[in-house]
Amino acid sequence: MQLIKNRLRIATCSLLAIAGGAAAADGDTQLDAAMLFYFEDGRTDVFEPVLNLKHDLGNDQSIGVKFVVDAITGSSPNGATPTNHPQTFTSTSGSQGEVRKRVEVFNAGETPVRMFQDNRISVDLNYDRPLTRLLKGEITGHISAEKDYVSRGTTLSFTQDTPDRLTTFSVGGGANFDVVEPTGGKPEPLKNSDSTNHFGNANKDEYDGMIGITRILSRRWLMQLNFSRSRDKGYLTEPYKIVSILDQTGSQIYYRMENRPDNRTHQNVLLSSAYEFTDDVIHFSYRYYWDDWGIRSNTVEMKYRYELSEASYLEPQFRYYKQTAATFFVSGIIDGTTLPQFASSDYRLGNLQTTTYALKYGFQLEDLDGDFNIRAEYMRQGDDPHPGNAIGVQKNYDLFPAVNVFIITAGYSVNF
């Protein structure tokens, strides 16, 4: 993920800069390595190593490269809601041309899930340089691939300081061109899941832009206000997810493939702040999001860097997120009624709340250069088990059982 970043280094020690993190370097190259282990409630496991390298080319120019590998195994809800009888699913897996079938049975009241296994590799490149004494530019490129998805993108951003260097204006834009290659092909929208035909690949393009203003408010306080807007076009539907079709009592009879609009425009306003008192730093941010699918969300994030000593710190982190459902989010559709144009039961488009608590510990080792850090995180996602759009017998079941996630991150940072 490329950023209009805040970095310290410009020839005249300006506050803000572009490529994150490489301040106070004794050598020309900065290495950041990290590993993430993610465990979701007996469902999904993710192992994700990251390697980030940044090299100072002199004259305030720098280049960087980042490698990320994502190995995910597990399951996620397939969109079918729990009902008053067992549900059976035959799922496909494997790459195109070598499709394997698997049969799974879920009891009454259980939320059906779909198994998946995926490996994703991504590479990001970035280059930044000053254009004038107060203006800096950055360009990035991105490519990632997994068995059913390829993403390619680029971003261009600029930051302009005022002569007194108390204010920075930033502007940036990005474009992504993705190809969705679902296993077995793309299903027909809202067709019966047993009889739908499948077609090949689909494209998804995203364009986004952001403007921001950053202000130094005092010797120990700065704030930033960003506004961004994005437009997605193309195949935005989840090719494997389904919607339950119900009888008059709300009991599931069969399924249809979900369907989402082929475009989406979303906006964000983000206010962030960094404040230092004594030696400790408080980071705070608030984001408001809204899009034309009817989703609105609020995100609050806080991190408190507590210095234990010269060489170690403790950093508790907290995040609270709440979103409202998309207009076409349904718990089910009664058979025989007019089919809506768009429908999805993907819980990620529903009324959702995520609460995250984390504690990070950073330290240095005596005989080894560089900084280490380790973070333990607990994330809980859930919402109203009986949403307003539940139909008939659906109201008897918890349609949104809470999800508990444990995450461990370990990182190492060195300069040479």
Added chain:
Amino acid sequence: MLIIRSVVFIIFCSLVSAFVVAAPAPSFTLPTAHDSVAFDSLRGKVVLVDFWASWCDPCRKSFPWLEDMYLKYSKQGLTIVAINLDAKRDNADKFLAKFPSDFTIAFDPKATVAQLYDVKAMPSSFLIDRTGNIILTHTGFQEEQADELESHVQEALKK
């Protein structure tokens, strides 16, 4: 009438000062590690006054270059005074332990001299000729500008 006269006087002075390219460098006396440095006693030499701090990244890069200038031109009459603006002396000492240098390091923790020189960015260097006038002000440090700075130093040393 008084107001009009004052305004005309001020305008006249501003116009005159616009033509004055070289302004006299503000005088100062600052402590060094074991002694002190008095700017007035440097008259007759070409002086490069550089304002730096331990937390400033480009300042790190400028130190090897300053050392290089010192070694090359001190015999011809170049004096370098690197004025440190760290609020805490400790931080400056740690930096100097990593970058030992032969030129004069002075300490200005309250930034009184920095204000006299109207320092606008970190680092800032002021090249002062043998008659005590500032002939060049430079903010920041970039490798590609180093050669140009050096040629200005050589120019000043010739006079």
Added chain:
Amino acid sequence: MKTITLKLVLLFLAALVLFSSCAVQHVKPWERDQLAQKKMQLIHDPTENGLDEHIYFSKEASSGGKSVGGGGCGCN
């Protein structure tokens, strides 16, 4: 509607603080020592930020705000 208005008012006030000169102390170039620290950057751990953004992008409907671009994924 009320909560949206309240939020917009708060954001407007924040913008006012940011834009108005009176609220801002003039910080001299040599007073930038604290602001120069890595931990005072708004995204002070970009690697961690990248990992977190990816997780939330996969599990929530909202995305972005801090950055432009960034790769998509077929995150189930």
